[in-house]
Amino acid sequence: MLLLAFDTATPAITAAVHDGTAVVAESTVVDARRHGELLLPSVDKVLAEAGASLSDVTGVVVGVGPGPYTGLRVGLVTAAAFGDALGVPVHGLCTLDGLAHAAGASGTVGEGPFVVATDARRKEVYWARYEGPGRRVTDPAVDRPADIAERVAGLPAVGAGAALYPEVFTDVRPPADQSAGALASLAAQRLATGGEFLPALPLYLRRPDAQVPAGYKAVLPK
Known part of the structure; x- marks a missing residue:
């Protein structure tokens, strides 16, 4: 087993690799505005530290929130892309x-x-x-x-x-910030005991901040 875990539902962009027994690499950067820029470099870093490649991953673990729309969707879209490309399951967990x-x-x-x-x-x-x-x-x-x-x-x-x-x-x-290592450990525990996971879908709890302005008029072709 080799789990790749990450979470972008909070200002902490955090990624980790778990070999089924323990966390073998972890990276966390706190930056509320750069989830999209920092997640993939963090994934590359933890895989390199674990001496593994993306093709070695047998499962993806992702925090599904709750969290603000912009940051949260970065992790979930990335998890879905990895799961599809690698043909491995994506396990959702509450942040x-x-x-x-x-x-x-x-x-x-x-x-x-x-x-x-x-x-x-x-x-x-x-x-x-x-x-x-x-x-x-x-x-x-x-x-x-x-x-x-x-x-x-x-x-x-x-x-x-x-x-x-x-x-x-x-x-x-403590802790103040999310840890992908803890998320991966929780996932490994649930996998070992047959525990349940959440769908890898965003848990927003409220409407996104970005909305179509009131009074917006669609322009239709004549």
């Missing part, structure tokens, strides 16, 4: 689950409840609640932090979104 898995693996959270929150912009967060690193108990959602303050009060929180609102998330712990 928040990757952060939760990383927090559990590093020991920053235990088996009790905690929250993962990433920055959704517009003064909102994408978030979900967990009962231990492998047990998400709410669907991913997008909300203003003040609107969920009672639901997350006193809970440990991980993710860069939580760090932006310390008045709501009062116990912020």
Whole structure:
């Protein structure tokens, strides 16, 4: 098994290679505006560090969000292209689950409840609640932090979104950014146990920022 994993649903452009036992290479660059420019060089880098080529990959793992439209689609389109070109499966995972898995693996959270929150912009967060690193108990959602303050009060929180609102998330712990290594490890675990994956489709939770202006008039041929 050789899994190629990446995620562009957050400002972290992150890629990793997992050999079925452990992460053998990983690269993460935080840049909210350059997902399209940085993803493929990151993939090339981790494959080279792993001593592998793209043709060695037996499966692609991709974070499906939630995340902003522009960045998220870069990873999903790339995953679909690789899957089609290589004839390998594409395994979708919730981006928040990757952060939760990383927090559990590093020991920053235990088996009790905690929250993962990433920055959704517009003064909102994408978030979900967990009962231990492998047990998400709410669907991913997008909300203003003040609107969920009672639901997350006193809970440990991980993710860069939580760090932006310390008045709501009062116990912020690492990691802040997504890790493709953690995403790949979670995928390897699920593959070994027959766990389920998500379709490699974008989890937006709200309409894209770019929209056709109101009052736009189509010009029809005469």
